[in-house]
Amino acid sequence: MDVYNFLVDVGCCNRCILAYCGHRVLKDYECQDVIQTKIQKYISEKDPSSSSEPVGVDTKEEPTGDEQNGLVSSSYANEEDKGTTGHLSKKPKPSNCITCLDLLNEGCTSAHIEKMSEVIKDGDYDAKCFSVVVSLPLTLPLRIHVVWASLLLKFPEFSKEHRSEHITLVKDVWKNVVGPKIESLTKKNFLTGQNIDFCLQVHPTYLYDSEDCKILDKLCSEMFTYRRQHPKKFSKEVYTRSAVDQVLKSFSDEELIKIIPEPPPSKAGLSYEKMFCTHASVYVAGRYNKYSRELPQTPWFVEGERRIESSVQELICHLVTTEIKADSIKFSSSGREDVDVRCLGRGRPFVIELINPHRIHLSEAEMTKLQNEINSSTDEVKVNDLQIVSKSDISNLKEGEEEKTKSYCALCIIPEGHDSQLLDQLKDIKSLTLHQKTPLRVLHRRPLATRNRAIYKLSTSPLDNHFFKLHLTTQAGTYIKEFVHGDLGRTTPNLGSILGQQVDIVALDVEDVELDWPPARNR
Structure with missing residues (x-):
C-alpha cells in the first residue's frame, strides 16, 4: 500500500x-x-x-x-x-x-x-x-x-x-x-x-x-x-x-x-x-505540353511584381486543387523550360503535392474528367496521363536527373548566310562534350560553376540560306541556347566555334523528355 x-x-x-x-x-x-x-x-x-x-x-x-x-x-x-x-x-x-x-x-x-x-x-x-x-x-x-x-x-x-x-x-x-x-x-x-x-x-x-x-x-x-x-x-x-x-x-x-x-x-x-x-499529402502526377512562348512554368515575380499573368503550374493546379480541396500545393517537374520555349511530344513529367487534401478518393474516370477539364480550360497547356501516385513513386521524377536524355529542335540563323557544305560538317559529329559555365542569363539565381554536358546526337535541316533547324539529343541539364550562340565564349565548344560563323537561336522546342514516368494511361 x-x-x-x-x-x-x-x-x-x-x-x-x-x-x-x-x-x-x-x-x-x-x-x-x-x-x-x-x-x-x-x-x-x-x-x-x-x-x-x-x-x-x-x-x-x-x-x-x-x-x-x-x-x-x-x-x-x-x-x-x-x-x-x-x-x-x-x-x-x-x-x-x-x-x-x-x-x-x-x-x-x-x-x-x-x-x-x-x-x-x-x-x-x-x-x-x-x-x-x-x-x-x-x-x-x-x-x-x-x-x-x-x-x-x-x-x-x-x-x-x-x-x-x-x-x-x-x-x-x-x-x-x-x-x-x-x-x-x-x-x-x-x-x-x-x-x-x-x-x-x-x-x-x-x-x-x-x-x-x-x-x-x-x-x-x-x-x-x-x-x-x-x-x-x-x-x-x-x-x-x-x-x-x-x-x-x-x-x-x-x-x-x-x-x-x-x-x-x-x-x-x-x-x-x-x-x-x-491529412497526409496526396500526389497527382502527369505530363504536360506547353504551346505558348509567353508562359513560364511557375509564377514569375521580379522584385515582388508579377511579370506574366499566368503559368503552367497555375493553369494545371487551380482545377486540381479545387477538386481535391487542398490547403496548398507544391509543383515539381523533370526539369523546366524557359518562358519562350515550347514543350511538345509526350510532354514533361510533373507531380503536384497537394497538402492537407480533403478529398482523396478519386476514381480513374474522375481523374480523366479532371484532365479533360484542365485541357478544355486553356489552349496554352495540355495534360496527359493524369493520375494519383504514391509518395514513394515520386522519387522516379528526380532519380538519375543528369543521366536522362532530352531531345530538342532549335530554329537557328546564320546572319552571313550558309551553304550546304557548311552544315554538312556537322554530320561527322557523333558525340560532343561541352564545358558550360553558368549562363549569364541565370547567373543571378544560380551559383557560378562549370558543368560538363554531353550531346549524343546532332543533325540539321536547312530551310533557306540563313535559317536551319538543329535537332539534338542531349544530356539533361544542357543549356541549348548557349550551345548555339556560345554565351560570349562561356560554352565551349559551341555551334559558332564549330562552324566558324556567328550563329544565333530564334526559337526552341523540347521534343521529348525521355523518362517513362508516370505510367501511360489510356488516352
Missing part, C-alpha cells in the same frame, strides 16, 4: 497510478472498475499484507463526480494529506490530477469527445479511417519526471522499467479511451500506430505552462538565459520539449529533488480549444 498511498498523497488520479505501475494493456484503462481491480492486484502482488478491500473509492456506493472521472476520492480537493510523501510536502489535495492535469479524466468526458468529433465532421474529409495525435504541454513531462524521481528515492526497489516511456503511455491511454468513442460518433474507423494518413490533432494547453517551466531555470539558468537572448535562433521558443528533456536528463534524481522537491501545483485543468484535422 505504501507506493499507492504515496501516489494518492501526491495527487495522482487512478489512471496515472496504474501508469506508474507500468500497466500496458490499454483496454484496461477504459473502465474505472477494471482500473480499480488492476491497482488492487498490483498492491496485493507487491504487498501481500495489505488489505484486500478495493482501493480508491467507497465500493458501497456508485462513484460520482470526480470519482467517475478517475480521481481517487470524492473529497479529493479538500481532504488533508495524511500520508507520508517522503520528499513531497504535505498540503491539501489538488482538484486536478497533479500528473496529467486531468487529461485522462476530464479530457475523456463525453463533452470533449463530442467536440473532437465535430472537428472531424466539420473538416469534411472523405477519409475512411483516422488516428488521434496529442501534443502535451511541457509541464506534463516535467511533473511526471519529478514524481518519478521522488518515487524512486522513496522506494528504491520500485521498478523503473516504464519510466522512459511514461509520456508515450499517457498519450496512448488517452487515445485509446477517446478514439473508439469518436469512431462511433463519426462513423470513421479509429486506427492506432504510425503512418495513418488522416489525423485529429489535439493540442491541450495549460494556462500556467510557461510559469511551470521557469522552475527549470533553477537547474540550468545559463541555457535558458542564452535562449532568451537569441530569440531568432530558437524561433522565440525559450522552452521546448527537447530543451526540457535535455535539462531533466542531465541531473540525477537526488540532485533534481534537492532543487525541485515537488511538481508545480495544479492550478487549473487543460484547455482543449486547439484542435484541427490534417
Whole structure:
C-alpha cells in the first residue's frame, strides 16, 4: 500500500497510478472498475499484507463526480494529506490530477469527445479511417519526471522499467479511451500506430505552462538565459520539449529533488480549444505540353511584381486543387523550360503535392474528367496521363536527373548566310562534350560553376540560306541556347566555334523528355 498511498498523497488520479505501475494493456484503462481491480492486484502482488478491500473509492456506493472521472476520492480537493510523501510536502489535495492535469479524466468526458468529433465532421474529409495525435504541454513531462524521481528515492526497489516511456503511455491511454468513442460518433474507423494518413490533432494547453517551466531555470539558468537572448535562433521558443528533456536528463534524481522537491501545483485543468484535422499529402502526377512562348512554368515575380499573368503550374493546379480541396500545393517537374520555349511530344513529367487534401478518393474516370477539364480550360497547356501516385513513386521524377536524355529542335540563323557544305560538317559529329559555365542569363539565381554536358546526337535541316533547324539529343541539364550562340565564349565548344560563323537561336522546342514516368494511361 505504501507506493499507492504515496501516489494518492501526491495527487495522482487512478489512471496515472496504474501508469506508474507500468500497466500496458490499454483496454484496461477504459473502465474505472477494471482500473480499480488492476491497482488492487498490483498492491496485493507487491504487498501481500495489505488489505484486500478495493482501493480508491467507497465500493458501497456508485462513484460520482470526480470519482467517475478517475480521481481517487470524492473529497479529493479538500481532504488533508495524511500520508507520508517522503520528499513531497504535505498540503491539501489538488482538484486536478497533479500528473496529467486531468487529461485522462476530464479530457475523456463525453463533452470533449463530442467536440473532437465535430472537428472531424466539420473538416469534411472523405477519409475512411483516422488516428488521434496529442501534443502535451511541457509541464506534463516535467511533473511526471519529478514524481518519478521522488518515487524512486522513496522506494528504491520500485521498478523503473516504464519510466522512459511514461509520456508515450499517457498519450496512448488517452487515445485509446477517446478514439473508439469518436469512431462511433463519426462513423470513421479509429486506427492506432504510425503512418495513418488522416489525423485529429489535439493540442491541450495549460494556462500556467510557461510559469511551470521557469522552475527549470533553477537547474540550468545559463541555457535558458542564452535562449532568451537569441530569440531568432530558437524561433522565440525559450522552452521546448527537447530543451526540457535535455535539462531533466542531465541531473540525477537526488540532485533534481534537492532543487525541485515537488511538481508545480495544479492550478487549473487543460484547455482543449486547439484542435484541427490534417491529412497526409496526396500526389497527382502527369505530363504536360506547353504551346505558348509567353508562359513560364511557375509564377514569375521580379522584385515582388508579377511579370506574366499566368503559368503552367497555375493553369494545371487551380482545377486540381479545387477538386481535391487542398490547403496548398507544391509543383515539381523533370526539369523546366524557359518562358519562350515550347514543350511538345509526350510532354514533361510533373507531380503536384497537394497538402492537407480533403478529398482523396478519386476514381480513374474522375481523374480523366479532371484532365479533360484542365485541357478544355486553356489552349496554352495540355495534360496527359493524369493520375494519383504514391509518395514513394515520386522519387522516379528526380532519380538519375543528369543521366536522362532530352531531345530538342532549335530554329537557328546564320546572319552571313550558309551553304550546304557548311552544315554538312556537322554530320561527322557523333558525340560532343561541352564545358558550360553558368549562363549569364541565370547567373543571378544560380551559383557560378562549370558543368560538363554531353550531346549524343546532332543533325540539321536547312530551310533557306540563313535559317536551319538543329535537332539534338542531349544530356539533361544542357543549356541549348548557349550551345548555339556560345554565351560570349562561356560554352565551349559551341555551334559558332564549330562552324566558324556567328550563329544565333530564334526559337526552341523540347521534343521529348525521355523518362517513362508516370505510367501511360489510356488516352
